[in-house]
Amino acid sequence: MSKILIIEDESAIRRVLSKIISEDNETYQVEDAEDGLLGYKMIEKTDYDLVLCDIKMPKMDGVEVLEKSLRIKPEIPFIMISGHGELETAVQTMRMGAYDYISKPPDLNRLLNAVRNALDKKQLVVENKRLKKRISKNYEMIGNSKSIIRIKTIIDKVAPTEARVLIIGENGTGKELVAHWLHEKSNRSEGPMIEVNCAAIPSELIESELFGHVKGSFTGAHKDRAGKFEAANGGTIFLDEVGDMSLSAQAKVLRVLQENKISRVGSDKDIKVNVRVIAATNKDLKKEIAKGKFREDLYHRLAVIIIEVPALNSRVEDIPILIDFFTERIAKEQGISPKKFDKHAIRLLQNYSWTGNIRELRNVVERLLILGDDIITKDDVKMFASK
Numbered sequence: 001m002s003k004i005l006i007i008e009d010e011s012a013i014r015r016v017l018s019k020i021i022s023e024d025n026e027t028y029q030v031e032d033a034e035d036g037l038l039g040y041k042m043i044e045k046t047d048y049d050l051v052l053c054d055i056k057m058p059k060m061d062g063v064e065v066l067e068k069s070l071r072i073k074p075e076i077p078f079i080m081i082s083g084h085g086e087l088e089t090a091v092q093t094m095r096m097g098a099y100d101y102i103s104k105p106p107d108l109n110r111l112l113n114a115v116r117n118a119l120d121k122k123q124l125v126v127e128n129k130r131l132k133k134r135i136s137k138n139y140e141m142i143g144n145s146k147s148i149i150r151i152k153t154i155i156d157k158v159a160p161t162e163a164r165v166l167i168i169g170e171n172g173t174g175k176e177l178v179a180h181w182l183h184e185k186s187n188r189s190e191g192p193m194i195e196v197n198c199a200a201i202p203s204e205l206i207e208s209e210l211f212g213h214v215k216g217s218f219t220g221a222h223k224d225r226a227g228k229f230e231a232a233n234g235g236t237i238f239l240d241e242v243g244d245m246s247l248s249a250q251a252k253v254l255r256v257l258q259e260n261k262i263s264r265v266g267s268d269k270d271i272k273v274n275v276r277v278i279a280a281t282n283k284d285l286k287k288e289i290a291k292g293k294f295r296e297d298l299y300h301r302l303a304v305i306i307i308e309v310p311a312l313n314s315r316v317e318d319i320p321i322l323i324d325f326f327t328e329r330i331a332k333e334q335g336i337s338p339k340k341f342d343k344h345a346i347r348l349l350q351n352y353s354w355t356g357n358i359r360e361l362r363n364v365v366e367r368l369l370i371l372g373d374d375i376i377t378k379d380d381v382k383m384f385a386s387k
Contacts (some may be wrong), residue, residue: 002049002119005361006032007039007065008081009057017052017106024112041339043069043076044139049122050115052102053057054081055089063093075125077118078338081106094174139180142325147310150177153214158305159185164257166242166302167280169309172359175280176240179305182278183236191235194228198249199241208265215267236276242302243283243294250295253277277302312354312361319350322358326365339369346380349385 004021008014018030033039037059055062066078077099082090090101099121100114107169141152156167160181167175183193201209212227256262257277261270279302288294323341331338354360364385372380
């Protein structure tokens with residue numbers, strides 16, 4: 001059921017609007033307010049799906065109602081009701097965040113279309129937030145160790161800026177989690193987050209993958225294709241395992257960072273892009289530079305901020321928290337009941353050498369949940385989690 005509020009000081013117009021909207025859809029629950037101040041107080045107390053608001057009203061005009069309401073509940077769509085001579089103000093409210101405006105006397109079809117579209121938009125916003133929250137949960141950073149708290153502090157400082165970040169650490173430590181949190185907490189969070197695993201793409205295809213290509217530029221290029229940098233426009237591109245990128249691709253990435261332009265393979269046409277670059281590697285790039293395998297100028301462009309993600313062996317105090325987290329998540333994924341780990345099992349797992357880091361720990365927890373008894377003991381760990 002959609003809750004709709006009509007704020008209008010003329011009682012006749014309030015009645016007409018309420019009747020028209022209620023009769024259009026029986027699931028609409030319509031309430032009204034006779035002035036702007038009362039309407040704003042109702043918005044403070046109730047979560048409305050849509051507000052129709054007159055512009056000229058006593059006590060608080062519609063512009064002020066809109067401005068104050070969007071501060072506390074920015075997701076509410078507003079349809080402003082404008083009288084004669086108020087067109088300029090109505091357009092101003094659109095710039096302030098109103099969804100639409102309706103002139104008096106309201107045209108029936110125009111009104112109902114605006115209401116339906118505004119409610120559809122609200123539903124889409126809610127759904128996007130739900131999906132975003134679900135995505136964010138997939139990339140939670142779990143742990144209370146000093147090293148993890150330090151990383152979270154750095155993310156909070158760096159994320160709102162446009163600074164490029166290089167994330168370093170062993171395989172399986174969670175470098176991609178750091179990249180996702182940098183994006184989620186940035187001003188680009190509404191834009192795309194495009195991931196590129198540079199190690200998984202053959203060297204002869206990496207340039208096409210990153211920058212796109214035009215038809216006929218190489219064997220198999222049957223049509224024009226946009227690359228990852230274009231797809232990430234307005235958002236973030238995450239170059240995972242950047243140390244495995246070919247030197248020719250590195251040169252092109254350097255140009256993007258210098259000029260904010262790309263050109264597709266086989267084309268000399270420049271395409272402007274607005275992308276924040278986050279990179280990650282498990283290699284020592286300074287050693288790769290010494291070997292001639294990585295460009296030093298690209299390194300200095302990427303490594304404005306360096307975040308080092310610690311190995312699991314250096315933060316074993318987080319293992320009990322990680323075990324609880326993985327237990328709950330895996331039990332839901334597998335459709336099985338969560339199991340408890342006794343303290344001896346946890347202590348034994350803390351004493352392991354985790355060469356595969358968090359990824360390896362997750363696999364071990366999954367194995368123990370499937371094969372172990374209702375309470376996981378050190379004997380289960382010795383039997384099913386042996387190296």
